[in-house]
Amino acid sequence: GAGVSQSPSNKVTEKGKDVELRCDPISGHTALYWYRQSLGQGLEFLIYFQGNSAPDKSGLPSDRFSAERTGGSVSTLTIQRTQQEDSAVYLCASSLAKGIPGELFFGEGSRLTVL
């Protein structure tokens, strides 16, 4: 596709369940970011992938959160044993290359609601 694609667009789950959020970046973009945006708040960095390098996981809020990127393309963010405070919009962005000051291309986000 032409842009960053995220699925599902909306997810409602019960507390304690696991969820998986998917991000399909723009073809050829080597950098991929996950951010979280709570209502009325700014973007909170979660994790960064760059090519085949080890990901920067410094923003993951707890060990219930994990992410992987297969084949340098599609990424999955997994939240285990979801809590109500995990409710937010999860945004994925990709960018062309490291070290080049360029723009981040964002997907439309996955809105997660934990009941």
Added chain:
Amino acid sequence: SQKIEQNSEALNIQEGKTATLTCNYTNYSPAYLQWYRQDPGRGPVFLLLIRENEKEKRKERLKVTFDTTLKQSLFHITASQPADSATYLCALPKYNFNKFYFGSGTKLNVKP
């Protein structure tokens, strides 16, 4: 880590006027600064990038300034239109570009 401050109060202006939004940051000075627009229910969209050695950057009705001494960027929309109503976010990269710090954004309302 970097702290970024944007006015959390919405900015309400009349169509045709110039809107001015502020982004202040602390700690290190970044190599560049970006501005994004976010509409409700959508992901942010890149608007402009200004480098640390540039005082001003323009794109159509948009103008961005970058004062590394004051640690501040101003974002101007001239001849504003109701379609400009959105939330505007500023973003700064970490030195090795492995993350971008975002402000919480300022909501702009342009009234016809």
